Amino acid sequence: MVLITEVSLRDGLQIEPVVVPTEAKIRFATRLVEAGFSSLEVGAFVNPARVATMADTGEVVAGLADQRAACHTLVLNERGARRAVAAGARHARLVMSASEGHSEANSGAGTDEVMRRLARAADVLREAGIRLEGCIATAFVCPFDGDTPVERVVRVARHYADLGVEVLHLADTIGAASPSDVTRALAAVRDVFPIERIGLHLHNTYGMAAANAWAAYGHGVRRFDAALGGLGGCPFAPGATGNIAADDLIHLFHREGIDTGIDTAKLGPLRDELAGLVGHELPSALAKVPATPAVVRSRS
Numbered sequence: 001m002v003l004i005t006e007v008s009l010r011d012g013l014q015i016e017p018v019v020v021p022t023e024a025k026i027r028f029a030t031r032l033v034e035a036g037f038s039s040l041e042v043g044a045f046v047n048p049a050r051v052a053t054m055a056d057t058g059e060v061v062a063g064l065a066d067q068r069a070a071c072h073t074l075v076l077n078e079r080g081a082r083r084a085v086a087a088g089a090r091h092a093r094l095v096m097s098a099s100e101g102h103s104e105a106n107s108g109a110g111t112d113e114v115m116r117r118l119a120r121a122a123d124v125l126r127e128a129g130i131r132l133e134g135c136i137a138t139a140f141v142c143p144f145d146g147d148t149p150v151e152r153v154v155r156v157a158r159h160y161a162d163l164g165v166e167v168l169h170l171a172d173t174i175g176a177a178s179p180s181d182v183t184r185a186l187a188a189v190r191d192v193f194p195i196e197r198i199g200l201h202l203h204n205t206y207g208m209a210a211a212n213a214w215a216a217y218g219h220g221v222r223r224f225d226a227a228l229g230g231l232g233g234c235p236f237a238p239g240a241t242g243n244i245a246a247d248d249l250i251h252l253f254h255r256e257g258i259d260t261g262i263d264t265a266k267l268g269p270l271r272d273e274l275a276g277l278v279g280h281e282l283p284s285a286l287a288k289v290p291a292t293p294a295v296v297r298s299r300s
C-alpha cells in the first residue's frame, strides 16, 4: 500500500494566474476524498500578497473539517501557525528550503533565520495539538545554487526531528533530481527519520519524476505527493513545472500490483474538473490517452 497525498489545491494552484473560488476548492477536495484519497494538501498559510490564490486557506480548511481525509496545509512562520490554529487545522506541514538561494526567494530569509521561524511556528502548532510534518524544498537541486549538498538536507531533517515532526518530505522543487540523487539523499536522512516516515514530493520538469518515485519505492518509501493531471510548480523557483501527475503515478503503482486505495475510474472526470477550474489542459500522460480499462486497472 502506498499513501498518495493529492496536492493540486496547494502546489497545483499556487502557480496558476486564476484564483479558484473557495466553494469550488471545497467541492473538488470532497470529490477527491470520494475517489479514495485519504490525504490532501489543501492550501498554504502564507502571505496572500505573494500567493493570492492561497488567501482563503483558512476557509478551505474549515469547510473540510468533516472530511475523513487528512487535510494538510503549509506553514512557514508563526503568523501562518496562528492562522492554522484559528482555522481549526489538525495537520500542518512546515516548509523550508535546504539551499540559501531558494530560501531567500521563497521565504524572504536565509536558512538559519527560517529555522528559528519554524521553531516558533512549531511551538504554536504543537500547543494546539496539530500534527506536524516537515517538507524540505530544494532537497536535491536549487535553481539558484545548483546541487544541494546532502549535509544541508540532513541539517534541516535534524531540526524537524527536534521540532516534533512526524513525517519528513524531501521535495524536488524544480524536478531536476535523478534516481541516484534520490538514493543518496534517502541514505543520508534515514539516520534521522525511519524510511516509513519519509515521503517524496516530486516534479516532472525533466521527465524523471516516475523514475525517481520508482527508485524511492525500491528503497522503501511509501508516501508520495502528486497532483492530478501534473498541475503545479513553485512560483519562486525559476524553471519549475508541474508535480508528478497523480493519475500517472497511480497507474504506475497499480500496474505493478501496488494498492493506492484510489478508484481510478473517478480520476478522469476529476482531472477534467480541475482542468476546467484552471482553464487549460493538464499535462499528465493519462490525460492524453483514451480510457482503456484493460490497461488502466489495478492488479492488486
Ligand SMILES: CC(=O)SCCNC(=O)CCNC(=O)[C@H](O)C(C)(C)COP(=O)(O)OP(=O)(O)OC[C@H]1O[C@@H](n2cnc3c(N)ncnc32)[C@H](O)[C@@H]1OP(=O)(O)O
Pocket: 011, 014, 044, 045, 046, 047, 048, 050, 051, 074, 076, 077, 078, 079, 080, 081, 083, 095, 106, 107, 108, 109, 137, 173, 233, 234, 235, 236
Ligand atoms: C517550495 C514551495 O512550493 S513552498 C510554497 C510556495 N511558497 C510560498 O507560498 C511562500 C511565499 N512566501 C511568503 O508568503 C512569505 O515570504 C513568508 C510568509 C514565508 C514570510 O513572510 P515575510 O515576507 O518574511 O514576512 P514579514 O514578516 O516581512 O511580513 C511581510 C508581510 O506579510 C505578511 N505575512 C507574513 N506572514 C504571513 C502569513 N503567514 N500569513 C499572512 N500574512 C503574512 C505580514 O503581515 C506583512 O504584511 P504587511 O506588508 O501588510 O505588513
